[in-house]
Amino acid sequence: xxxxxxxxxxxxxxxxxxxxxxxxxxxxxxxxxxxxxxxxxxxxxxxxxxxxxxxxxxxxxxx
Amino acid sequence: xxxxxxxxxxxxxxxxxxxxxxxxxxxxxxxxxxxxxxxxxxxxxxxxxxxxxxxxxxxxxxxxxxxxxxxxxxxxxxxxxxxxxxxxxxxxxxxxxxxxxxxxxxxxxxxxxxxxxxxxxxxxxxxxxxxxxxxxxxxxxxxxxxxxxxxxxxxxxxxxxxxxxxxxxxxxxxxxxxxxxxxxxxxxxxxxxxxxxxxxxxxxxxxxxxxxxxxxxxxxxxxxxxxxxxxxxxxxxxxxxxxxxxxxxxxxxxxxxxxxxxxxxxxxxxxxxxxxxxxxx
Numbered sequence: 001x002x003x004x005x006x007x008x009x010x011x012x013x014x015x016x017x018x019x020x021x022x023x024x025x026x027x028x029x030x031x032x033x034x035x036x037x038x039x040x041x042x043x044x045x046x047x048x049x050x051x052x053x054x055x056x057x058x059x060x061x062x063x
Numbered sequence: 064x065x066x067x068x069x070x071x072x073x074x075x076x077x078x079x080x081x082x083x084x085x086x087x088x089x090x091x092x093x094x095x096x097x098x099x100x101x102x103x104x105x106x107x108x109x110x111x112x113x114x115x116x117x118x119x120x121x122x123x124x125x126x127x128x129x130x131x132x133x134x135x136x137x138x139x140x141x142x143x144x145x146x147x148x149x150x151x152x153x154x155x156x157x158x159x160x161x162x163x164x165x166x167x168x169x170x171x172x173x174x175x176x177x178x179x180x181x182x183x184x185x186x187x188x189x190x191x192x193x194x195x196x197x198x199x200x201x202x203x204x205x206x207x208x209x210x211x212x213x214x215x216x217x218x219x220x221x222x223x224x225x226x227x228x229x230x231x232x233x234x235x236x237x238x239x240x241x242x243x244x245x246x247x248x249x250x251x252x253x254x255x256x257x258x259x260x261x262x263x264x265x266x267x268x269x270x271x272x273x274x275x276x277x278x279x280x281x282x283x284x285x286x287x288x289x290x291x292x293x294x295x296x297x298x299x300x301x302x303x304x305x306x307x308x309x310x311x312x313x314x315x316x317x318x319x320x321x322x323x324x325x326x327x328x329x330x331x332x333x334x335x336x337x338x339x340x341x342x343x344x
Contacts, residue, residue: 005313010119010153010160016310018322026310027150030122 072229077203080226084196087222088114093195094143094219095258110158110190112141116197117161119154121172123179128273128304129344131212131233135173135181139164139198142189143218145251146239147318148279150310155189164197166204173205183233187214192223202230213270217259218252224265234270236263239277241289248317249279260293267298273343274298277306278331280319287331295338303340305331 008014014026023039025032072080087093088102098108105113120138127134138151140158149155173184184205191198192215202211213227214235238259240246246255266272276290294303307328311320335342 007313008153010157012153024310029120033122033125 070229071206074203077199077206077230080230081196081199081203083222084199084226085114088196092220093193093223094190095252095254096143097220107159110141110143110193111156112158112193114196116164116194116201117141117158118164118169119151119161121169121176123176123181124185127185128235128302131183131185131235131273133180134183134185134212135176135209136185136187136214137169137172137201139186139188139191139194141193142216143193143252144190144216144255147249147315148310148312151189158189164201166200169201170204173209177209181209183210183212185212185214185235190216190218192219192227195223195226199226199230206230217262217266218255219258219262221261221265224262228269231270234266234272235275236266236272237275237277238263238290238294239286241282241286241293245282245286260297263298263301267301271302272298273302273304275304275306277309278323278328279309280311280321280323280327282319283327283330283334288334291331291335291338291340295340299339300341302343303335304343305335307331 008026013028013032016024016026018024025036028036084093085103089104090099091102091108092099094110096109100106100108102108102112102114107113117140118137119140120136122136124134124136125132138154140154140161142149142155146152154161176184186198188194191213205211210232211230212233212235213231216237216239236259239250240256243253243256247253252258263272263274274294276287278287291303294301305328307323309319309323311322312318332342
């Protein structure tokens, strides 16, 4: 197994489960947002249980 | 409710802007990289793009600023920055792996998203202005039927602002860093702050400007504070949106490796309020 971190490729989804239980979806597309809705949690940017970070971070757009 | 301070451009003026933007691509100086490459002949500069626009995603998004939501986002590949914490970097590093924008398909998508409730069409990336000619062609088709939001990192040359005048209703603009050292390390653009500040002043004259600042963990004194101070001094009435959704990259030499804490988020909001800035959610 490679020791280097996996590098996200076009079309990949990236989900992170943090040690405090938060679920982070990185730059989710519409399908991933639908999945988030299925978790039945608030997906607003201020909701800390699930952070749906849009592409803007970085610009995307503007993160 | 978004007010409009701009005059909409006439169709023949849009054609002239498209022609002018296309000419820029033969010796590309759309952004401060000033690569000078002939994108129409297949040469590629820093952004890696050819002379076409390439869209990798479109979606109805519910987490933009409240006054813009729901927003029809249209994502373009290619960027003139290399933010270490970019969450869509895979689309910008190889922008030509995505097919050329299907204009008719995009126009139909705008109509479909409007029926689904979209308040606007929101052009983002990557950095949309590096695909300026393609964007202008799209705007020529949809301009009269929807509100147009340009979601930009604000790293472009002055000519871009002129070509977009009368075509953009809302400029959803980043101001990412507060100093040259952080801009060089995090964005690979030492001159970013100066360029973005100039462009914010220009955009404020002809668009409804919303300035976004992503609060970076550990960058309160060097970035968030000077960004807010500059806004308070230079654009005191502008709408300011503090974003708290930083995602640390898996790899990165300079980007913070931790998530933003609630304490840091609260401190940024308090700072902005103390300066009298017009914060929006």
